[in-house]
Amino acid sequence: MLAFDFFGATEGxxxxxxxxxPLMAIQVVALTYILNSLFFKPVGxxxxxxxxxxxxxxxxxxxxxxxxxxxxxxxxxxxxxxRSEAQKIVSEAENESDKLYKEALELANNEAxxxxxxxxxxxxxxxxxxxxxxxxxxxxxSELIVNRLILEK
Amino acid sequence: MxxxxxxxxxxxxxxxxxxxxQIGNIRLHGQVFLTSWILLGxxxxxxxxxxxxxxxxxxxxxxxxxxxxxxxxxxxRTQIGEKVYRDWMPFIGTLFLFVFIxxxxxxxxxxxxxxxxxxxxxxxxxxxxxxxxxxxxxxxxYFYAGLSNKGWRYFEYYVHPTPIMLPFKILxxxxxxxxxxxxxxxxxxxxxxxxxxxxxxxxxxLPIPVMFLGLFTSAIQALIFATLAAYYIGEAVEEHx
Numbered sequence: 037m038l039a040f041d042f043f044g045a046t047e048g049x050x051x052x053x054x055x056x057x058p059l060m061a062i063q064v065v066a067l068t069y070i071l072n073s074l075f076f077k078p079v080g081x082x083x084x085x086x087x088x089x090x091x092x093x094x095x096x097x098x099x100x101x102x103x104x105x106x107x108x109x110x111x112x113x114x115x116x117x118x119r120s121e122a123q124k125i126v127s128e129a130e131n132e133s134d135k136l137y138k139e140a141l142e143l144a145n146n147e148a149x150x151x152x153x154x155x156x157x158x159x160x161x162x163x164x165x166x167x168x169x170x171x172x173x174x175x176x177x178s179e180l181i182v183n184r185l186i187l188e189k
Numbered sequence: 190m191x192x193x194x195x196x197x198x199x200x201x202x203x204x205x206x207x208x209x210x211q212i213g214n215i216r217l218h219g220q221v222f223l224t225s226w227i228l229l230g231x232x233x234x235x236x237x238x239x240x241x242x243x244x245x246x247x248x249x250x251x252x253x254x255x256x257x258x259x260x261x262x263x264x265x266r267t268q269i270g271e272k273v274y275r276d277w278m279p280f281i282g283t284l285f286l287f288v289f290i291x292x293x294x295x296x297x298x299x300x301x302x303x304x305x306x307x308x309x310x311x312x313x314x315x316x317x318x319x320x321x322x323x324x325x326x327x328x329x330x331y332f333y334a335g336l337s338n339k340g341w342r343y344f345e346y347y348v349h350p351t352p353i354m355l356p357f358k359i360l361x362x363x364x365x366x367x368x369x370x371x372x373x374x375x376x377x378x379x380x381x382x383x384x385x386x387x388x389x390x391x392x393x394x395l396p397i398p399v400m401f402l403g404l405f406t407s408a409i410q411a412l413i414f415a416t417l418a419a420y421y422i423g424e425a426v427e428e429h430x
Contacts, residue, residue: 049205050204050205050317050378051317052205052207052218052317052318053317053318053321054215054216054217054218054318055215055216055217056217056218056221056222056316056318056319056322057318057319057321057322057325058322059217059222060221060222060225060313060318060319060322060323061322061323061325061326063222063225063229064283064284064287064322064323064326065326067229067283067287068279068280068283070233071236071279071282071283071286072279072283074233074236074237074240075236075240075254075258075282076258076261076278076279076282078240078243079240079243079251079254079255079258080258080262080278082243082244082245082247082251082255083255083258083259085245086245089245
């Protein structure tokens, strides 16, 4: 035991170190265990449970958000490809109809030309046959006229 | 001595007087235990009220206790480090709470109204026995923390970064508890003395700002004590590479 005669105190003094020291140490150690079971553990459990809950929710929300973003990108690309597909189909159909139109036009033109040619040939034939007949009749007529003239005389 | 030459009613301060309890042939400072039991009882009642019905959405006292818990966890985590702070958080928290309620209890509760046969009630931390007990517990803790975490490699700390540090590091093991205990003891005792002397000289108004300063010092001392204890433990468990 240390005991200084300090500040005129007859007994003890400011630096009077005695069994208070170890007993106080034991009391503080006991207090540590009591506070651990009464305060630090239960409060820690509640606080950490809540922190886990919050961080889990945040993680879940982040996952959902990324899923939504992925789906959105997926849909967007699908939309894009559908659009380009439609464009392709439309242009193909346009080409097709264009080709068909041209073909039909050519066919009609050809047919018209052919029938025109045929008609021209027929006209020519009939003209020549009519002319032949005319010549023949003219010959006959002239022969008839000649014969009559000869007979009259 | 000096104090004997002052007027007799100055004895109201009763510096260095103790209420002795004799148990067998050991002697105790009864006033220290009395005040600490009252304050610890109040603390335990407060805590058991606050933790009686813990809810996920904290209300009232539970809010305050959770704030306190969070504050202590941050203190322990920043000083000791992520890996082992959980083991030491109750000890650091107990030191903080004990020193804090002792300091504030000593300053806020009008103990002078209770007359003792010898000595007077006051902050338990204004007694050198209490502060040395706390400081020695801190010393034991950081040795234990270092040895249990790193085994004999703990003593590498003494020659880190160079063996020249060895004598200084050994000296530090003595200066750490010394400075811890005397800083707390000196601050709290000085605060009590200053308030006591001022109240004795000018009983009205003038002591009030000094009392507020005393409350501030008391809170800061509790924080310093807990932070340093955590820092010493953190230093002992830190891995050197």
